[in-house]
Amino acid sequence: MSYPVAEVRAHFPALAEGAAHFDGPGGSQVPDVVGAAVATTLTAAIANRGTVTAAERRADRVVTDARAAMADLLGADPGGIVFGRSMTALAYDLSRTLAKTWRPGDEIIVTKLDHDANIRPWVQAAAPAGVTVRWAEFDPATGELSADAVTGLLTERTRLVAVTAASNLLGSRPDTATIAERARAVGALVFVDGVHLTPHSLVDVTALGADFYACSPYKFLGPHLGVLAAAPALLATLRPDKLLPASDAVPDRFELGTLPYELLAGTTAAVDFLADLVPGDGDRRERLTTSMKALSEHEDRMRARLDAGLAKIDGVTLYGADDRRRTPTVLFTVAGVSNADVYAGLAESNVNAPAGTFYAAECAAHLGLDDTGAVRAGIGPYTDESDVDRLVAGVVRIAAYD
Numbered sequence: 001m002s003y004p005v006a007e008v009r010a011h012f013p014a015l016a017e018g019a020a021h022f023d024g025p026g027g028s029q030v031p032d033v034v035g036a037a038v039a040t041t042l043t044a045a046i047a048n049r050g051t052v053t054a055a056e057r058r059a060d061r062v063v064t065d066a067r068a069a070m071a072d073l074l075g076a077d078p079g080g081i082v083f084g085r086s087m088t089a090l091a092y093d094l095s096r097t098l099a100k101t102w103r104p105g106d107e108i109i110v111t112k113l114d115h116d117a118n119i120r121p122w123v124q125a126a127a128p129a130g131v132t133v134r135w136a137e138f139d140p141a142t143g144e145l146s147a148d149a150v151t152g153l154l155t156e157r158t159r160l161v162a163v164t165a166a167s168n169l170l171g172s173r174p175d176t177a178t179i180a181e182r183a184r185a186v187g188a189l190v191f192v193d194g195v196h197l198t199p200h201s202l203v204d205v206t207a208l209g210a211d212f213y214a215c216s217p218y219k220f221l222g223p224h225l226g227v228l229a230a231a232p233a234l235l236a237t238l239r240p241d242k243l244l245p246a247s248d249a250v251p252d253r254f255e256l257g258t259l260p261y262e263l264l265a266g267t268t269a270a271v272d273f274l275a276d277l278v279p280g281d282g283d284r285r286e287r288l289t290t291s292m293k294a295l296s297e298h299e300d301r302m303r304a305r306l307d308a309g310l311a312k313i314d315g316v317t318l319y320g321a322d323d324r325r326r327t328p329t330v331l332f333t334v335a336g337v338s339n340a341d342v343y344a345g346l347a348e349s350n351v352n353a354p355a356g357t358f359y360a361a362e363c364a365a366h367l368g369l370d371d372t373g374a375v376r377a378g379i380g381p382y383t384d385e386s387d388v389d390r391l392v393a394g395v396v397r398i399a400a401y402d
Ligand SMILES: Cc1ncc(COP(=O)(O)O)c(C=O)c1O
Pocket: 025, 026, 085, 086, 087, 088, 089, 115, 117, 118, 164, 166, 167, 168, 193, 194, 195, 196, 215, 216, 225, 226, 359
């Protein structure tokens, strides 16, 4: 299926500024329809959720629609979609809730491939509960985290495995389905960080083996908030701290305070936009299946062009094996030029590809990078060939400084 990149780009007012945006893994640009949905909801007659006034019913509808949209995007149950301030906040909240069920001598597994948001909340909840943390290591030469590296740490005492669906630094995609199958055999729950995967691939939380799956709409063309998906029956077994008068229903009891209705409306608009990236038939999940496949193919083509261009430049090191399962995320350094200078040099060519460790501190250290990390270029739905060529030309110029 051909991917109409020029038509897609026309929906992004931010692109008028002229920059080539490879900074999507930090947060994508936002299409006009998402901005309009946020503004419309923010200025519409709206109240706390209820059934008596039109304003109350509007708020209620916004929430129901956003749960349905996220369920379609993730292949999840709308009754188990929880909204929160950010993925980090949701992980911290859930870590405190799950830790109430842990006993001294229990164990959890975290991985060095993960963003710190899927490490530190669990590590910090484990300590006071007397729970042992086991660390799964990826292969720094290939950038791959094997299922065995994680499941070799499972014991009868393992209560939780926290693993990423895709590394935000390397793009590597571990086999979470196999990890989850083996974790389930010892009765452990699996928390999958889907923040970096969700923008790039059709997600099916069941196929990924996730008991909990977290993502952030601002990474997939939406507003700044976080989403947690789980089976309603699993959520019903958990008792988060909550205010006494707040609803005890699932998923509402996991949502602290009043929801940001305008951001939920923007999230629904982002999912609808993704579903209609390419023409397709059927319900929204079916259209998402078609669109996300076309998007993945487009992004892989752009990533292959970028990899090929960078690989030809003397002094460029690309991290991770060529053939690994990955998102279109490219991590590189340039010999003799600091990461900060590559980042700034590219910015002079109006190419936004930041340098750093991007909160994946364990991952960067395990790769042997210092705390300046490396330069990360993420492909997005609006990336076209001229963006890629501009980035490659910028790196050619910068590498020649040396
Ligand atoms: C892989 C990954 N996990 C978690 C996070 C944290 O997400 P949030 O900003 O919603 O807390 C990020 C943000 O960059 C990320 O890339």
